[in-house]
Amino acid sequence: xxxxxxxxxxxxxxxxxxxxxxxxxxxxxxxxxxxxxxxxxxxxxxxxxxxxxxxxxxxxxxxxxxxxxxxxxxxxxxxxxxxxxxxxxxxxxxxxxxxxxxxxxxxxxxxxxxxxxxxxxxxxxxxxxxxxxxxxxxxxxxxxxxxxxxxxxxxxxxxxxx
Amino acid sequence: xxxxxxxxxxxxxxxxxxxxxxxxxxxxxxxxxxxxxxxxxxxxxxxxxxxxxxxxxxxxxxxxxxxxxxxxxxxxxxxxxxxxxxxxxxxxxxxxxxxxxxxxxxxxxxxxxxxxxxxxxxxxxxxxxxxxxxxxxxxxxxxxxxxxxxxxxxxxxxxxxxxxxxxxxxxxxxxxxxxxxxxxxxxxxxxxxxxxxxxxxxxxxxxxxxxxxxxxxxxxxxxxxxxxxxxxxxxxxxxxxxxxxxxxxxxxxxxxxxxxxxxxxxxxxxxxxxxxxxxxxxxxxxxxx
Numbered sequence: 001x002x003x004x005x006x007x008x009x010x011x012x013x014x015x016x017x018x019x020x021x022x023x024x025x026x027x028x029x030x031x032x033x034x035x036x037x038x039x040x041x042x043x044x045x046x047x048x049x050x051x052x053x054x055x056x057x058x059x060x061x062x063x064x065x066x067x068x069x070x071x072x073x074x075x076x077x078x079x080x081x082x083x084x085x086x087x088x089x090x091x092x093x094x095x096x097x098x099x100x101x102x103x104x105x106x107x108x109x110x111x112x113x114x115x116x117x118x119x120x121x122x123x124x125x126x127x128x129x130x131x132x133x134x135x136x137x138x139x140x141x142x143x144x145x146x147x148x149x150x151x152x153x154x155x156x157x158x159x160x161x162x
Numbered sequence: 163x164x165x166x167x168x169x170x171x172x173x174x175x176x177x178x179x180x181x182x183x184x185x186x187x188x189x190x191x192x193x194x195x196x197x198x199x200x201x202x203x204x205x206x207x208x209x210x211x212x213x214x215x216x217x218x219x220x221x222x223x224x225x226x227x228x229x230x231x232x233x234x235x236x237x238x239x240x241x242x243x244x245x246x247x248x249x250x251x252x253x254x255x256x257x258x259x260x261x262x263x264x265x266x267x268x269x270x271x272x273x274x275x276x277x278x279x280x281x282x283x284x285x286x287x288x289x290x291x292x293x294x295x296x297x298x299x300x301x302x303x304x305x306x307x308x309x310x311x312x313x314x315x316x317x318x319x320x321x322x323x324x325x326x327x328x329x330x331x332x333x334x335x336x337x338x339x340x341x342x343x344x345x346x347x348x349x350x351x352x353x354x355x356x357x358x359x360x361x362x363x364x365x366x367x368x369x370x371x372x373x374x375x376x377x378x379x380x381x382x383x384x385x386x387x388x389x390x391x392x393x394x395x396x397x398x399x400x401x402x403x404x405x406x407x408x409x410x411x412x413x414x415x416x417x418x419x420x421x422x423x424x425x426x427x428x429x430x431x432x433x434x435x436x437x438x439x440x441x442x443x444x445x446x447x448x449x450x451x
Contacts, residue, residue: 002167022170022213025200044163046201047353049267058241058270064200065271068170069193069215112266133352134265 007071011036012080020067026060027051029067030077038078038107042136049135052108053077059115061134078107081114089155090114090148099148101139108135113149122153165203172215176301176330179216183326184303186212192328193217194237194276197268198285222275222330225249231333236275241266243274253334254448255343255363259290262345265353278314279329281321281385284355288315288386289378290345293361296334302327315385338373341365342448346437347380350424356381357424358433360413362441364401366449372396377409377438382430383418391416392438401446410438 004019011034018033030039030053042050044063051062054076081088090110093099100106109132116123116131123131128149129142137145171190173179183190191210193199194217202208216222222237225246232253234243243249244260263269263277263286277287278298288311291298296311303326314322323329337343347359359380365373375396377389392412399405419430 002169005170021167023165023167025164028164044204046197046268049265052267059267060271061267064197064268066170066193066196066200068172069196069217115266131266134267 005068005071007068009070009072010074012075012077018067022066022068024067025063026053026055026065026067026070026075027062029070030062030075033067036077036079040104040107042104042108047136048105049108049112049132050105052111052135054111054115057115057118059112059134076111076114078110081110088114089152089159090117092155093148093151094145097144097147097151099140099145100137105135105137109137109145113145113152116149117153117156121157123149125150163204165200166206166209168203168210169212170215171212172218174218174220176219176222176328179214179219179328180301180303180326182212182214183328186214187325190214192279194279195239195268195272196276197264197272198276198280198282216328227336230336232336234274234332234334236273236279236328236330236332238274240264240269240272240274240277244269253343255290255293255345255361255445258345259286259361262286262347262349262359268353274332275329278311278332279321279323281315281317281319283315283318283383283385283387284381285386286345286347286356286359286380289359289361289380290343291332291334292378292386292388293343293363293376294334294337295363295376296332298329299331299333300324300327301330306330308333312388318384337363338365340367340449341374342445342451343376344441344444344448346441346444348433348437355424358382358417358419358430358437360434360437360441362438362445364396364442364445364449366401366446370400370402370446370450372399372401372405375409377413377442379413379417379434382434387416387418389413389416389438396442401442401449403443406439406442406446409442410435413438 040050042048190212224235343363361378363376379387414435
């Protein structure tokens with residue numbers, strides 16, 4: 001075992017730190033050390049996107065980044081989307097439009113959609129499908145996920161939410 | 163899956179990184195975007211004892227024209243390349259290529275330098291760089307040297323980089339007026355490697371005669387392939403449908419596909435022909451604008 005390194009990150013606005021072996025992946029650090037289990041481990045082979053988080057403002061598959069690489073950085077996980085207990089419009093959209101069935105892919109879908117709407121507040125259907133192309137869902141056929149993102153985009157445009 | 167143990171090193175400068183490579187030799191690997199290396203480490207296909215993380219080294223991420231070349235810093239992320247106005251307006255072949263690499267999350271981390279230095283014939287930039295006649299800059303203990311891209315890919319996962327060298331820059335000669343290119347890829351789904359892909363770059367004269375041609379093939383051989391016979395055939399010809407069809411056939415003949423999960427070899431050869439036709443037609447169209 002190689003020696004542990006101390007890393008400091010800002011997660012969902014809070015300063016956190018932990019000691020990790022270099023080989024520990026960011027997803028394990030988030031789930032096991034920080035106890036934020038909303039981020040899921042799906043395929044564990046960089047395909048499915050269930051582990052997607054925002055690392056320094058950009059989506060990343062946290063199963064394909066070492067925790068040590070995030071040292072000094074900012075992370076946003078699905079737990080950070082709500083404000084004061086109020087669901088984010090994307091979360092409301094997934095609820096209203098039935099954007100999930102089993103829910104396993106949902107945290108990753110939410111994070112990719114969140115990043116998409118930050119960049120492009122009025123996405124077309126094609127933009128949405130492209131934006132979530134790194135996230136796999138095996139239940140919904142994506143139709144309702146696309147509707148959920150459209151719901152959120154409309155709601156955010158009306159409410160001036162980001 | 164957690165990879166085997168390794169020691170993590172994070173140099174702040176290129177000379178420091180080179181020194182670490184010299185010190186640890188073949189046991190060390192450079193960690194750039196990590197989007198190929200980390201999956202390989204998880205699967206125990208790569209087991210470096212030392213990882214040298216170059217992500218904190220400043221000044222390795224840029225896209226600019228300078229001294230007759232388009233220069234791309236090795237740490238430039240695919241997503242950054244895709245968002246660069248110069249690439250969008252002047253280098254559509256590179257935009258075509260970066261756009262179909264993996265998926266959005268991976269493009270946020272994956273680097274152009276890594277895509278080449280990994281030496282994987284399934285990666286997309288190699289074919290495009292072959293078509294564009296690029297050079298790569300390798301920085302090592304004795305300073306910098308440039309390597310023409312056609313000499314860079316040695317065999318599967320093996321490049322002309324020496325063990326203490328780091329790929330630091332990609333240089334593409336700025337194409338003359340009336341040049342254009344395109345990259346066509348067939349993949350089973352977003353995020354998969356190409357079943358096959360073809361990059362083509364043409365320079366025409368005012369009468370539509372081909373002055374210069376570059377063609378690169380992805381994932382149809384043990385290394386990225388430069389379709390020299392097709393390139394030679396095209397020079398001096400008018401870039402019309404019949405010529406393009408003949409050149410596409412020559413490119414398909416130069417492919418060395420093998421049968422695998424993505425399809426039988428003969429299917430892939432047919433695919434190269436069709437993709438070469440489309441890429442050359444797109445190149446001619448863009449060159450004519």
